[in-house]
Amino acid sequence: MKKPALALIWLVLAAVGVVGVYQRLTTGHELAAYGSYIPWGLWVASYIYFIGLSAGAFLLSAVVYIGQVKQLKPLGPLALFTALCTLVMALLSIWFDLGHMFRAWEVILRPNFRSMMAWMVWLYSAYFLLLTVETVLALVEPTRPWLDRPGVRGAVARALGGISVDTARTWVRRLALVGVPLAIAFHGGVGALFGTVGAQPFWHSGLVPILFLTGALVSGAALLLAVYWLVWPVRDDAFRATTRLLGTILLGLLCFDIILEWAEFSIPLWNSNSHEVEVFHAVTSGPYWWNFWIIHLLLGTIIPLILLVTRRTRPGALALAGLLIAVTFLSVRLNIVIPPLTFPQIEGLQEAYLSPHLEFSYLPSAFEWMVVAFVVATGSALFAIGTAVLPLLPTAHSTGDAPVAREAHHA
Numbered sequence: 395m396k397k398p399a400l401a402l403i404w405l406v407l408a409a410v411g412v413v414g415v416y417q418r419l420t421t422g423h424e425l426a427a428y429g430s431y432i433p434w435g436l437w438v439a440s441y442i443y444f445i446g447l448s449a450g451a452f453l454l455s456a457v458v459y460i461g462q463v464k465q466l467k468p469l470g471p472l473a474l475f476t477a478l479c480t481l482v483m484a485l486l487s488i489w490f491d492l493g494h495m496f497r498a499w500e501v502i503l504r505p506n507f508r509s510m511m512a513w514m515v516w517l518y519s520a521y522f523l524l525l526t527v528e529t530v531l532a533l534v535e536p537t538r539p540w541l542d543r544p545g546v547r548g549a550v551a552r553a554l555g556g557i558s559v560d561t562a563r564t565w566v567r568r569l570a571l572v573g574v575p576l577a578i579a580f581h582g583g584v585g586a587l588f589g590t591v592g593a594q595p596f597w598h599s600g601l602v603p604i605l606f607l608t609g610a611l612v613s614g615a616a617l618l619l620a621v622y623w624l625v626w627p628v629r630d631d632a633f634r635a636t637t638r639l640l641g642t643i644l645l646g647l648l649c650f651d652i653i654l655e656w657a658e659f660s661i662p663l664w665n666s667n668s669h670e671v672e673v674f675h676a677v678t679s680g681p682y683w684w685n686f687w688i689i690h691l692l693l694g695t696i697i698p699l700i701l702l703v704t705r706r707t708r709p710g711a712l713a714l715a716g717l718l719i720a721v722t723f724l725s726v727r728l729n730i731v732i733p734p735l736t737f738p739q740i741e742g743l744q745e746a747y748l749s750p751h752l753e754f755s756y757l758p759s760a761f762e763w764m765v766v767a768f769v770v771a772t773g774s775a776l777f778a779i780g781t782a783v784l785p786l787l788p789t790a791h792s793t794g795d796a797p798v799a800r801e802a803h804h805a
Contacts, residue, residue, distance in 0.1 A: 404774055411768025418490055418765055425761035429751030431743075432735040436758035437491035439727040440766050442584055443613070444484035444773075446606065446727070447720065449581040450614015451477040452525065452573060454643075459532075459570040465636055470566075471536065472625075472786045473618055474529040476777070480617070481522060483773035490765050510587045517580035524576060528569040530554070534562035536785035546783050581610050588730065595670035596734040601658055608651045609726060615644045616698075616719035621777075623713030627787055634709055641712040645702040648719065652695065676733045681755070685725045694722030732756055 417425055428435040455473035458466045489495055502519065505512040533554060540551035585603030588594075619640040626633055659678070662671050677686050698715035705711030736754045738744050744754050781787060 404771055404778075407767045407774070408771040410764050411766075411771045414761055414764025414766075415490075415768050417761055423493070425759060427759040427762065428756055429749075429753060431738070431752055431754055432732070432756045434491075434731050434735060435756060436728070436762040436766060437487050439724065439731045440769065441484050441488040441491065442606070442731070443724045443727040444480050444487060444769075445581060445584060446610035446613050446723070447617050448477045448480040448484060448614070449577045449607075449610040450612065451480065451618050452577050452614070453611060454615055454618055456570040456574050456577075459567050460574070465632075465639055468788055469618070469622065469636070471529065471532045471784075472622070474525065474532055475780050475784070475786055476618060476621055477614075478525050478529055479773045479777045479780070481518075481525065482776060483769050485518065485522075486769045486772060487766070490769075510583065510590060514580060514583050514587065517576065517583055521573070521576055521580050524569055524573050528566055528573065531557070531562045531566045531569070533784060533786075535559045540785070547785075550784065578607060581606055593739060594734045596673040597730075599658075601654070605651075605654055605658060608647070608654055609723065612644070612647045612651045613720055613723040615640065615647055616716040616723070619644055619716030620713050620720055623709055623716075625781055625787060629709075634707075637709040637712050638706055641702055641706060641715070644712075644716060644719070645699075648695070648699060648702070670734075672737060673734050676736065677729050680733075681736075682729060682733055686729060689722050689725040690729070694719055694725065 426435060451473050454466075455470055455477065457463060458470040458473065489498060492498060501512055501515045505516065507513065533550075534557045537547075537551035537554050538559070540547045541555060542548065543551065582603040585606030588597040588606075589599060589602035591597050619637070622640065623637060659674060662674050663678075665671075676682055698718045701711045701715035705715075736756060738754055
């Protein structure tokens with residue numbers, strides 16, 4: 395896809411998103427399709443979706459810096475910055491979902507550490523700080539050739555010039571070691587937030603935090619594969635080999651996630667007397683069947699699986715598989731959040747009161763999608779600016795000669 399097409403898509407998302415944010419700031423939650431019985435909707439699903447992308451991309455960067463995988467070494471800064479951008483998108487999503495958006499800082503200043511949400515906020519804060527510092531340190535070595543350049547790139551290089559390369563390498567590895575348990579803790583904590591809700595049998599399972607972690611790895615690896623193919627400027631043998639390696643990693647993670655999802659669905663459906671079976675039926679054969687069978691299984695699992703197995707030497711096909719998984723994984727998060735809330739906890743409650751905000755059915759409104767469009771446009775703009783001014787790509791710092799960079803790109 396050419397840059398003008400991407401720019402046009404971004405402009406559409408930004409324009410639609412600005413309208414959605416204006417409506418959110420002026421009307422609050424009035425235009426959202428959820429209500430008192432279904433208090434969580436698209437924005438909560440988007441939040442755990444983007445958090446998963448961030449955690450997955452970060453854990454793959456840890457493989458680079460801890461495992462010292464030489465072939466993936468050039469991907470380290472790109473993976474870290476991708477994790478940072480998707481974290482910003484996740485925090486924006488949940489911020490828009492808050493009833494009082496501008497009171498979010500209260501959780502930091504007056505936390506209740508008996509609350510799982512308070513722990514999540516503190517873990518996010520620590521993760522955001524660690525990710526920012528590690529990204530900065532990872533850019534110390536690539537910026538060295540820019541020290542004498544004018545403009546923004548030279549300013550960035552000189553700002554980092556006081557840090558030695560050896561010190562940066564040492565601390566990047568140390569922070570990666572610290573970040574792995576932190577990433578597991580905060581995203582597992584999101585799963586624990588759902589898993590500890592005893593009133594919802596569909597969520598109340600020890601498998602839920604594990605599914606959140608494997609989902610993060612799958613979606614994060616898929617996003618990194620798609621991003622790598624999209625922005626990497628040098629299409630040489632090393633690029634093709636790295637794409638194949640990322641495709642192999644993604645294939646293994648996808649197969650493992652399929653096994654866990656099979657266990658999650660098959661056991662309750664086999665034991666039809668279990669409390670959560672009606673929710674599984676709603677997902678597989680009820681009002682949300684299309685989200686499960688078409689978007690998740692067909693577009694997000696079966697087609698990518700075929701591409702990853704049969705087109706292992708085609709970087710474009712592998713990238714398409716990654717893109718399909720990364721984009722459609724939102725359907726997995728929607729199936730986690732929405733269907734359990736559509737069943738009343740008290741029999742007959744759906745007939746007891748009649749009101750537009752007292753219903754047990756939910757489909758995201760256009761307004762909710764417009765706000766998500768703003769979140770995506772914001773994250774995309776941040777990523778585009780980063781790749782333009784930071785040495786995240788090889789030709790950005792491997793040579794100062796623009797014609798040479800262009801020749802490498804065309805090669």
